[in-house]
Amino acid sequence: GQMAASAEQYGALLSEHEKAKDEVVRLETVLREAEGAAKADAELEGQLEKAKAEVAELRTEAHAAQEERSKLQADLTKVQARGTEEHGAAEARLRALVRRVHGPNDRVAVGLLALDRKARRFFLQAQAWDLPAREFEVLWELMTPPGRVVSKRVLSDKLSETDGALGDNALEAFISRLRKKLAGSGACIRTLRGLGYVLEEEPA
Secondary structure (H helix, E strand, O other), X not given: OHHHHHHHHXXXXXXXXXXXXXXXXXXXXXXXXXXXXXXXXXXXXHHHHHHHHHHHHHHHHHHHHHHHHHHHXXXXXXXXXXXXXHHHHHHHHHHHHHHHHHOOOOEEEEOOEEEEOOOOEEEEOOEEEOOOHHHHHHHXXXXXXXXXXXXXXXHHHHHHHXXXXXXXXXXXXXXXXXXXXXXXXXXXXXXXXXOEEEEEEOOO
């Protein structure tokens, strides 16, 4: 009976030992999984830090690009301002040259259209020709002297002095009205695309 009891205890111990081995295997598996998860977390942490560094670098580059853009914009503004000043100076020199060549009080004519600067009067077919103030200013500019290309900006600025800012469409309307009034006079206003307008003799 004692021997049978010992065998039973041995069997029970063997069973416990097998269970303990299974538990060890399970715990080792859990530990490996935990280590793998910890390693994955560490990799994610590393990737996150790398991404943060890249974002910081991109922000720095974007800031530098913005500063460069602002600098270029400032340079462009300076160039445009200088160009406007130079254009104005060239326009003033041309006017002075015109005054020297023609004199301030001379009379110029294109076809049957004439301008007496001293009297500030236009004549059409030798008859005094009265024009509305702004059409007068446009035609005066185009006749000082005839054949000179006058830019839209110059005409707009000239007209804006008397009645606020003038858009391209309004200027086109003035030019169109003048063209109709000049029909048959031997003088015509030609559009030079991208340059402006010029008053010249109508082709035969």
